[in-house]
Amino acid sequence: MEHNARRAAVAALALSLVAALGAAPAQASRERPGPPGRPDHDVRFATFNASLNRNVEGQLAADLSTGDDEQAQNVAETIQRTRPDVVLINEFDYDPANVELFRDNYLEVPQNGADPVDYPYAFVAPSNTGVPSGLDLNNDGTVGGGDDAWGFGLFPGQYGMVVYSRYPIDADAVRTFQTFRWSDMPGNVLPKDFYSPEAQEQLRLSSKSHWDVPVRIGGKTVHVLAAHPTPPTFDGPEDRNGRRNHDEIRFWADYVSSPRQSSYIYDDEGVRGGLKPGERFVIVGDYNADPHDGDSLDGAINQLLDHPRVSTSVTPSSEGGAEQAVLQGGVNLEHQGDPSFDTADFAEPPGNLRVDYVLPSRSLRIEDAQVFWPPESDPLFRRLVGTFPFPTSDHRLVWVDVRLPHRG
Structure with a gap:
């Protein structure tokens, strides 16, 4: 109960931060118009697993406070070079203070000649990672540690996420699904032979959280559906992480389907149901699943x-992804998927994969889409992308430009 009270208090603080960032008149004056030639109804959505996670609680805040952390500078420059209007950052340790620190000390500071970016609105909320469950979730006979947290993590909020936006966020309409229980999903693939009856009943579906963040753009609302399902690895023959990954992905598939199919869903406030028919949305995040290769359950993504x-x-693509598949060789040459669609540079196995997605609703016309993965001949490759050990992240930023219809 003490932990639940703490989590509720932190969630309230997070929503207060959203209100402060998204509603205060002083903040609104910071917004600048988009780049020339991109009218207001053309919007760039992006996702970036930026690896802004640390092994010690509070370390990311310390790094972001200095303004001279090289990796954070590289993350900021990557965002400055691609200039998304709305961006989800995965693997961003949870702390409401980190949102301002990264924005003020990095995003709004020119990095290597790139123009600063200004995001007057943001959303951040707690993550299941590192939050003790009080259960033996990995069946090793003991309770405690990252494997027994609701989502793997060494401390509460490790590997969290944040949404930054040039456009106002409707903070009152945000929905989070951190506490939704896996067993409450009809037809789930939870491995019942592995988990105890108590664990089956209580285990949360989301390894981090699922967020529905409504963004107001030109009088219209686009629901940014953000998540970061668990990697389908680091388990045993029961494939508990692969199964969880599958159903974390399925959650959004049901959420944007018919009211009947989404009727089982409830959010952290107890409100039931999914997205209303006809609502615009963009699904974003690192989903840890490739449509052709890797370890995820067949058909997960x-x-x-x-x-x-x-x-x-x-489909977002890059020249650098295809180039690296050839240069690195190995299992990459055996993959079925097009390497120009890859978004992450992983060691073998599984090799490079497409795991990061920006998926708009059909009501939003896609005009362009890319993976930020320049070839080795580009000066940005060595500084921002590189090969292991990576200067920024083993994932690449993915962006999609959509056009909001003039009517409707």
Whole structure:
């Protein structure tokens, strides 16, 4: 009970931060118009697993306080070079103070000649990572440690996430699904032979959280559906992480489906149901699942890619991803997927994969889409992308430009 009270207090603090960032008149004056030639109804959405996670609680805040952390500078420059209007950052240790620190000391400071970016609005909330469950979730006979947290983490909020936006966030309409229980999803693939009856009943579905963050753009609302499902590895033959990854992805597939299919869903405030029919949305995040290769359950990400409400008319691609697959060789040469679609540079196994996604609803026309993975001949490759050990992250920023319709 003490921990639940603490989590509720922290969640309230997070929502207060959103209100302060998104509603205060003083903050609104910081917004600048978008780049020339991009009218207001053309919007760039992005996702970036930036690896801004640390092994000690509070270390990220210390790094972001200095303004001279090289990795944070590289993350900021990557965002400055691509200039998304709305961006989800995965693996950003949870602390409301970190949102301001990264924005003020890095995003709004020119990095290596790149123009600063200004995000007057942001959303951040608690993550299940590192939050003790009080249960033996890995069946090793003891309770405690990262494997027995609701989501793997060495401390509460490690590997969290944050949404930055040029456009106002409707803080009162945000929905979070941190406490939704896996067993409450009908037809789930929870490995019942592995978990105790108590664990089956209490285990949360989301390894971090699922967020519905409504963004107001030109009088219209676009729901940014953010998540970071667990990697489908680091388990045993029961495949508990692969199964959880599958159902974390399925959650959004059901959420944007018919009211009947989403009726089982409830948010952290107890409100039931999914997205209303006809609502615009963009699904963003590191989903740790490739449609052709890797360790995820067959068809896991296809629950979204093949969804009738999701647009996949343009697949984000890069020259650098295809180049690295050839240069690195090995298992990459055996992959079925197009390496120009890869978004992460992983060691073998599984090799480079497509795991990061920006998936708009069909009501949003895709105009362009790319993976920020320049070739080795580009000066930005060595500084911002590189090869292991990476100067920034083993993931690449992915962006999609969409056009909001003039009517409707």
